[in-house]
Amino acid sequence: MSGHLYSFVIVDDEPEIREGIRDTIPWESLGFTFAGAFTNGKEALEWVEQNSPDVLITDINMPFMDGLVLSELVLDRSPRTKVLIISGYDDFEYARKALQLQVHDYIVKPITPTEFKATLAKLKTVLDHEREAEQDLERIKKQLAENLPLIKERFFNRLLSGSASEEETQERFKYFGVSLQVPPMALHCMVFDFIRHHGGEGFDIDILRIRNIIIHNLTIHRPEATPTEGWEVFSDEENRLVLLSWAPEKQILFQENLRIAEDIQRQIGGLDLPPLGIGIGEPVADLHLLPKSYRDTLEALQIGRLQGKQGIITYRELGKRIDNNGETLQDWPKAIGNAIKTAQMPKVYETIDCMIADIKQKHISLEQYEALIERIAAIIVITLDELEINEKELFDRVSNPFIELSRLKTLDELRNWCGAVAESCIAIVKARQINFAEQKVREALAYIKKNYPESNLSIQTLCKDLFISTSYFSAIIKTYTGKTFLELLTEIRIDKAKNLLRTTTMKTYEIAERVGYLDAHYFSIIFKKLTGKSPSEYRSEYD
Numbered sequence: 398m399s400g401h402l403y404s405f406v407i408v409d410d411e412p413e414i415r416e417g418i419r420d421t422i423p424w425e426s427l428g429f430t431f432a433g434a435f436t437n438g439k440e441a442l443e444w445v446e447q448n449s450p451d452v453l454i455t456d457i458n459m460p461f462m463d464g465l466v467l468s469e470l471v472l473d474r475s476p477r478t479k480v481l482i483i484s485g486y487d488d489f490e491y492a493r494k495a496l497q498l499q500v501h502d503y504i505v506k507p508i509t510p511t512e513f514k515a516t517l518a519k520l521k522t523v524l525d526h527e528r529e530a531e532q533d534l535e536r537i538k539k540q541l542a543e544n545l546p547l548i549k550e551r552f553f554n555r556l557l558s559g560s561a562s563e564e565e566t567q568e569r570f571k572y573f574g575v576s577l578q579v580p581p582m583a584l585h586c587m588v589f590d591f592i593r594h595h596g597g598e599g600f601d602i603d604i605l606r607i608r609n610i611i612i613h614n615l616t617i618h619r620p621e622a623t624p625t626e627g628w629e630v631f632s633d634e635e636n637r638l639v640l641l642s643w644a645p646e647k648q649i650l651f652q653e654n655l656r657i658a659e660d661i662q663r664q665i666g667g668l669d670l671p672p673l674g675i676g677i678g679e680p681v682a683d684l685h686l687l688p689k690s691y692r693d694t695l696e697a698l699q700i701g702r703l704q705g706k707q708g709i710i711t712y713r714e715l716g717k718r719i720d721n722n723g724e725t726l727q728d729w730p731k732a733i734g735n736a737i738k739t740a741q742m743p744k745v746y747e748t749i750d751c752m753i754a755d756i757k758q759k760h761i762s763l764e765q766y767e768a769l770i771e772r773i774a775a776i777i778v779i780t781l782d783e784l785e786i787n788e789k790e791l792f793d794r795v796s797n798p799f800i801e802l803s804r805l806k807t808l809d810e811l812r813n814w815c816g817a818v819a820e821s822c823i824a825i826v827k828a829r830q831i832n833f834a835e836q837k838v839r840e841a842l843a844y845i846k847k848n849y850p851e852s853n854l855s856i857q858t859l860c861k862d863l864f865i866s867t868s869y870f871s872a873i874i875k876t877y878t879g880k881t882f883l884e885l886l887t888e889i890r891i892d893k894a895k896n897l898l899r900t901t902t903m904k905t906y907e908i909a910e911r912v913g914y915l916d917a918h919y920f921s922i923i924f925k926k927l928t929g930k931s932p933s934e935y936r937s938e939y940d
Contacts, residue, residue: 401428401525401528402424402425402428402429402430403428403429403430403451403452403521403524404429404430404432404448404450404451404452405424405429405430405431405432405450405451405452405453405454406431406432406433406434406435406441406444406445406450406452406453406454407419407433407434407435407453407454407455408434408435408436408437408438408441408453408454408455408456408459408464408467409434409436409455409456409459409483410436410437410456410458410459410460411456414456414483415434415436416434418454418513419431419434421510422510422513422514422517427514427517427518427521428517428521428524428525429451429452429517429521432448432450433450436459437459437460437461437462438455438459438461438462438463438464438466438467438470439461439462441453441455441467442462442467442470442471442474445471445474445475445478446474446475449475449477449478450475450478451477451478451479451524452478452479452480452481452501452520452524453471453478453479453480453481454480454481454482454483454504455467455468455480455481455482455483456482456483456484457482457483457484458484458485464482464483464484465482465494465498468480468482468498468500469498472498472499472500479501479520479523479524480498480500480501481500481501481502481503481504481516481520482500482502482503482504483504483505483506483508484503484504484505484506485505485506501520501523502516502520504516505918545573549573549631550631550632552569552573553629553631553639553641554631554633554634556641556684556687557586557633557639557687557688557691558688559685559687559688559728563684566684575627575629576627577627577643582643582644582645582646582647582682583643583644583645583646583647583650583680583681583682584641584642584643584680584681584682584683584684584686584687584690585641585642585643585644585647585650585651585654585678585679585680585681585690586639586640586641586677586678586687586690586691586694587639587640587642587654587658587675587676587677587678587694588633588637588638588639588640588675588676588678588691588694588695588698589607589611589637589638589639589640589661589673589674589675589676590635590637590638590673590674590676590698591603591671591672591673591674600636603670603671604632604636604638606668606670607638607665607670607673608630608638610661610664610665611630611638611640611661612630614657614660614661614664615628615630615640615642615657618653618656618657619642626643626644626645627642627643628640628641628642628643629641629642639691640654641687642654647680647681647682648680650680651677651679651680654677655677655709655711658675658677658709659709661675662675662708662709672707673707673708674698674707674708674710675708675709675710676694676695676697676698676710676711676712677694677697677709677710677711677712678690678691678693678694678697678711678712679693679712679713683727685727686727693712694712696712697710697711697712697714698710727755728772729748729751729752729755729769729773730769730772730773730775730776731776732748732751732752733745733748733749733752733773733776733815733819734776734777734779734780736748736819737780737784737818737819737822737823738780738783738784740823740826740827741823742816742819742820742823745815745816745819745823746816749812749815749816749819750812753808753811753812756769756808757808770802770803770805770811771799771802773798773802773815774797774798774799774802777798777818778797778798780822781822784822784825784826786822786825786826790821790825791818791821791822798818801814802814834873834876834877835877837863837865837870837873838873838874838877838878840863841859841863841870841874841882842878842885844859844862844863845859845882845885845886845889846889849886849889849890849893849912849913850911850912850913851913852910852913852914852915854886854913856870856871856882856883859882870882886913887923887927888927890912890913890914891912891923891924891927891928893911893912894908894909894911894912894920894924894932895928895935897911897912898932898935898936898939899936899939905917905920905921905932905933908920908932909921920932
């Protein structure tokens with residue numbers, strides 16, 4: 398049991414009510430401390446704004462400010478305060494208004510000390526759970542702050558691998574406070590790696606020493622990061638240090654980083670460190686090209702290592718032809734497959750058009766185009782498999798994506814073919830979704846009709862038994878019936894109750910329990926709301 402005491406205040410213009418509650422309740426044994434009593438809402442609100450009590454109980458009818466107005470103001474200015482309304486009026490409109498305000502409880506006078514203690518006990522359980530959740534959240538936030546460097550490092554490794562989406566990249570840049578704009582004008586990779594790895598604590602110390610030297614030089618050359626110029630230093634998955642930097646112009650960025658690498662090499666040379674290789678790749682103009690630039694940088698390091706080189710090794714030293722300033726087509730086939738799986742044709746056509754424009758701009762060779770076609774066919778087959786679509790639903794018995802794509806002669810034909818396949822896939826998926834939704838609605842209606850007498854029947858239990866999420870079910874039940882789960886359940890229960898009132902002599906509370914209501918008073922309120930009559934009035938019409 399939590400040892401924390403929750404503050405409790407009462408607002409009531411009747412002294413006997415205030416004093417009765419104050420003096421008859423063993424506050425501390427129930428987990429509360431009585432913090433104050435007020436005669437009207439105005440003075441209570443002034444105190445609440447300064448003290449934010451855990452619990453406030455208020456009468457409805459009071460001078461200066463009634464309890465409902467006070468409740469609304471308290472919940473607005475002190476959202477964590479639990480508000481209980483006590484009223485001498487058993488009136489549905491009061492209860493409805495209280496429910497709209499999201500007060501914690503609505504209590505009808507008179508209430509006995511025993512009943513009030515039970516209310517406080519339940520309330521304490523709620524407060525304990527909320528307090529534990531807040532403490533858990535604070536612990537998680539603290540852990541998040543402690544692990545933020547590791548999380549940031551993992552993200553940058555996803556960026557190097559090409560697995561981070563543009564949406565994730567923008568969100569993460571903002572979250573980490575990275576100044577890099579999307580898209581950047583020029584990006585550049587440098588990788589620092591020991592020629593021969595050594596383990597243990599000494600390795601970690603050496604890595605940290607090199608990291609400090611890199612950051613020291615960057616701070617001198619680029620003291621302030623801006624959206625157009627900045628840098629990040631992190632470790633990749635093989636414990637190599639990576640410097641990612643960006644600037645407005647590719648060639649200037651390359652030259653500046655080469656000078657920084659030379660300074661770093663001179664400083665490291667005076668230290669007792671194992672031989673180090675500094676790989677320098679080619680600058681690129683798009684985040685999508687960063688993975689290739691990173692791989693090229695690693696290739697330079699690896700070949701340099703095989704040749705026994707150390708120090709600075711640039712990719713262009715390898716003597717390889719660098720087409721289109723180091724740029725190649727990104728993985729458009731994979732992007733098209735992912736777009737199809739979103740079931741959004743505008744996104745599909747946007748991706749296809751970007752691919753076509755990229756092909757035209759870079760003047761790729763026939764060999765590259767054939768490789769692209771094969772990749773598209775392979776991705777289509779994989780996508781169909783992931784969507785559980787049989788190829789026969791899209792292609793003739795003697796055909797398949799590889800055969801059809803090989804027959805295409807122009808980029809326009811390629812665009813039209815990709816679009817037609819995507820539209821067919823999405824049409825099949827959406828038809829399945831509609832059939833599935835209709836089936837689940839039928840199952841749900843049958844489930845409610847069968848289980849309506851269960852007082853604990855909820856949307857959560859229904860969705861658990863039907864193996865669907867509550868958010869998905871809430872959407873489809875409203876779409877297909879025009880009503881919410883609670884509205885459907887209430888209508889069925891009240892219809893059953895009407896039948897029992899007409900055909901049996903059962904008492905109202907017995908009927909309430911029979912149709913799933915443990916509280917006969919609440920049942921009567923709901924019954925009158927739906928029928929316009931109380932249960933007894935309804936029965937009298939059939940006597």
